[in-house]
Amino acid sequence: MTEDCSVIQFGSRVRVDDSDGEVEFCVVEPGDADAVAERVSVESPLGRALIGRRVNDEVRFHAPARVLAVTVVRVNA
Secondary structure, rough: OOOOOOOOOOOOEEEEOOOEEEEEEEEHHOOOOOOOEEEEEEOHHHHHHOOOOOOOOOOEEEEOOEEEEEEEEEOOO
């Protein structure tokens, strides 16, 4: 059985688009999260919202004080 690389999962490299433009990062374990190094925790609001999503999905998540939305542009294993 092959793994579907088009679905966001732990370890995926993801590019998303939001109101500020595109950004790319890797979904990682909480202890490895580092915004400067482009690593987002799988347990963060954004990380949890992205798991299981695919390219072109619009993803909404709760950030402090508001709900934000991103669109998935690319997923790499």
